[in-house]
Amino acid sequence: MRARPVFRGTELGHLVWVxxxxxxxxxxxxxxxxxxxxxAALAVPVAFVGIALALHxxxxxxxxxxxxxxxxxxxxLAAIGLVLVQRLAPAHLLPQQLTWAIIGGGAFVAAIxxxxxxxxxxxxxxxxxxxxxxxxxxxxxxxxxxxxxxARIWVGFGELLSFQPAEAVKxxxxxxxxxxxxxxxxxxxxxxxxxxPVPIPPPPxxxxxxxxxxxxxxVMILQKDLGATLIFFGIFLAMLYLATGRAAYSVAGILxxxxxGWAASRVFEHVNARIVTWLAxxxxxxxxxxxYQLVQGLFALGNAGLLGAGLGNGMPERIPVVWSDFVFxxxxxxxxxxxxLALLALYLVLVFxxxxxxxxxxxxxxxxxxxxxxxxxAFQTLVIVAGNAKLIPLTxxxxxxxxxxxxxxxxxxVIVALLLRISDVTMRVRxx
Amino acid sequence: xxxxxxxxxxxxRLAFLLVLYLxxxxxxxxxxxxxxxxxxxxARNALAYLIVQRTHATxxxxxxxxxxxxxxAVGRDAANDVVINDEAASARHALIELTExxxxxxxxxxTNGTVLNGSRLARRERLHDGDVVEIGRIGxxxxxxxx
Numbered sequence: 001m002r003a004r005p006v007f008r009g010t011e012l013g014h015l016v017w018v019x020x021x022x023x024x025x026x027x028x029x030x031x032x033x034x035x036x037x038x039x040a041a042l043a044v045p046v047a048f049v050g051i052a053l054a055l056h057x058x059x060x061x062x063x064x065x066x067x068x069x070x071x072x073x074x075x076x077l078a079a080i081g082l083v084l085v086q087r088l089a090p091a092h093l094l095p096q097q098l099t100w101a102i103i104g105g106g107a108f109v110a111a112i113x114x115x116x117x118x119x120x121x122x123x124x125x126x127x128x129x130x131x132x133x134x135x136x137x138x139x140x141x142x143x144x145x146x147x148x149x150x151a152r153i154w155v156g157f158g159e160l161l162s163f164q165p166a167e168a169v170k171x172x173x174x175x176x177x178x179x180x181x182x183x184x185x186x187x188x189x190x191x192x193x194x195x196x197p198v199p200i201p202p203p204p205x206x207x208x209x210x211x212x213x214x215x216x217x218x219v220m221i222l223q224k225d226l227g228a229t230l231i232f233f234g235i236f237l238a239m240l241y242l243a244t245g246r247a248a249y250s251v252a253g254i255l256x257x258x259x260x261g262w263a264a265s266r267v268f269e270h271v272n273a274r275i276v277t278w279l280a281x282x283x284x285x286x287x288x289x290x291x292y293q294l295v296q297g298l299f300a301l302g303n304a305g306l307l308g309a310g311l312g313n314g315m316p317e318r319i320p321v322v323w324s325d326f327v328f329x330x331x332x333x334x335x336x337x338x339x340x341l342a343l344l345a346l347y348l349v350l351v352f353x354x355x356x357x358x359x360x361x362x363x364x365x366x367x368x369x370x371x372x373x374x375x376x377x378a379f380q381t382l383v384i385v386a387g388n389a390k391l392i393p394l395t396x397x398x399x400x401x402x403x404x405x406x407x408x409x410x411x412x413x414v415i416v417a418l419l420l421r422i423s424d425v426t427m428r429v430r431x432x
Numbered sequence: 433x434x435x436x437x438x439x440x441x442x443x444x445r446l447a448f449l450l451v452l453y454l455x456x457x458x459x460x461x462x463x464x465x466x467x468x469x470x471x472x473x474x475a476r477n478a479l480a481y482l483i484v485q486r487t488h489a490t491x492x493x494x495x496x497x498x499x500x501x502x503x504x505a506v507g508r509d510a511a512n513d514v515v516i517n518d519e520a521a522s523a524r525h526a527l528i529e530l531t532e533x534x535x536x537x538x539x540x541x542x543t544n545g546t547v548l549n550g551s552r553l554a555r556r557e558r559l560h561d562g563d564v565v566e567i568g569r570i571g572x573x574x575x576x577x578x579x
């Protein structure tokens with residue numbers, strides 16, 4: 001990479017809005033809590049703007065030519081996330097989240113620098129697959145694995161640090177699938193064999209479909225993590241479709257997932273409980289039990305109206321653990337339909353941009369990586385927002401960039417860094 | 433003192449929403465601008481077009497102009513200059529090139545063949561303005577660039 005600095009004007013321009021967003025958000029929230037603003041209360045947004053500028057100038061001084069819209073979008077969402085941690089979470093979580101933002105920025109820088117050549121990622125694909133499975137298995141191991149809120153998806157070292165390996169596994173899976181599907185691309189030319197009217201995919205597609213299905217079921221049963229099950233399998237089916245253009249494979253995969261989920265709900269109580277809670281949260285036995293969180297969330301959404309209660313003026317404390325699973329609901333309650341629409345539109349622009357980067361990428365591998373990562377962001381947003389709104393069973397996945405949580409924030413920054421690098425490669429190849 | 437404080441607070445809350453929308457609108461504007469630049473760049477470098485006439489549900493739209501360069505590989509693979517999204521197209525299907533002032537098309541050993549004006553290509557053929565090229569289920573009219 002040439003070291004001559006470039007002016008990234010569009011990016012810098014958008015960052016002004018990000019700074020205003022985090023500043024106004026903190027003033028509104030802190031101002032609603034107590035009637036005077038102290039300098040200490042504004043230290044966090046100032047520090048956040050510092051991180052944002054540091055990342056921008058890091059890219060500019062490296063002469064980075066990639067996309068100028070992704071970083072401001074990601075930081076804008078993270079800014080809203082920080083405002084919401086101040087608003088919703090216990091006080092000691094705010095400095096922690098800021099620390100995670102700094103670590104996320106560090107991970108972003110690292111992912112921009114290493115590896116120097118992105119195509120290296122496709123060379124060690126089975127190492128990636130093994131690393132992914134090992135990471136996934138960590139929480140099941142006694143000693144370091146933790147079960148929090150009924151899901152065994154955490155790894156902890158002492159009381160200090162706990163993280164969810166499943167978040168990082170998302171990125172690893174995307175890289176592995178991209179490398180694998182690229183390798184077996186030439187099979188596309190052949191029509192599938194048929195047994196009666198049912199097309200049977202060639203073994204290089206059939207075997208991973210079955211393995212991934214088994215893995216997803218394993219995550220659901222052993223780790224009780226419905227969210228990760230859905231996300232992993234969804235990413236896989238989407239990438240299979242991106243690579244083959246055959247909707248039939250993905251439809252078959254969805255049917256397999258539904259069948260597996262139905263069977264699991266018959267056998268395992270924790271799966272069944274989720275579905276029962278989803279279908280009838282207002283029933284007498286669930287209203288103040290397992291369905292309480294969802295019901296309170298639905299009331300909050302229903303109360304939001306067009307403009308909401310005003311940032312800092314709502315009643316999010318009525319929803320248990322609102323800062324992790326129900327940020328979308330809490331945000332909507334206070335900024336209304338109008339604010340929620342803008343938030344979802346920000347995700348839309350982010351994902352659209354990611355998909356555009358995928359379409360222009362110079363090699364099939366990079367196209368699949370960019371497409372898979374963009375889809376992962378979109379799908380995860382969909383799963384948790386739809387869960388909050390009771391469109392689908394509630395799963396404990398995070399809202400990208402917004403939910404409280406370190407593993408999620410760091411992973412999403414790495415995703416943005418990878419998308420940026422792919423767009424940078426495209427610009428250099430085209431000489432534009 | 434109570435009332436002005438509350439008024440100011442509401443001012444900040446509305447300003448937050450306003451900034452959220454301004455940010456969004458600016459982001460959409462950036463998106464729109466880069467899409468337009470992209471289309472113009474593709475069109476400017478084009479020497480000729482294939483204009484889609486017959487297609488299927490997941491293929492390109494009728495009337496879509498696929499820009500051609502001096503040497504354009506055509507096929508289903510994303511690495512081609514002209515990507516034909518059709519299961520009946522081969523990964524590397526055909527080659528269209530401009531040599532010594534005239535356009536030529538040849539089949540690149542595709543499974544289902546390339547059809548020019550209704551007959552299957554056996555060897556390299558001249559390509560004239562208005563010729564119809566069929567690859568898989570996609571039918572396209574060739575249009576040489578006229579300045």
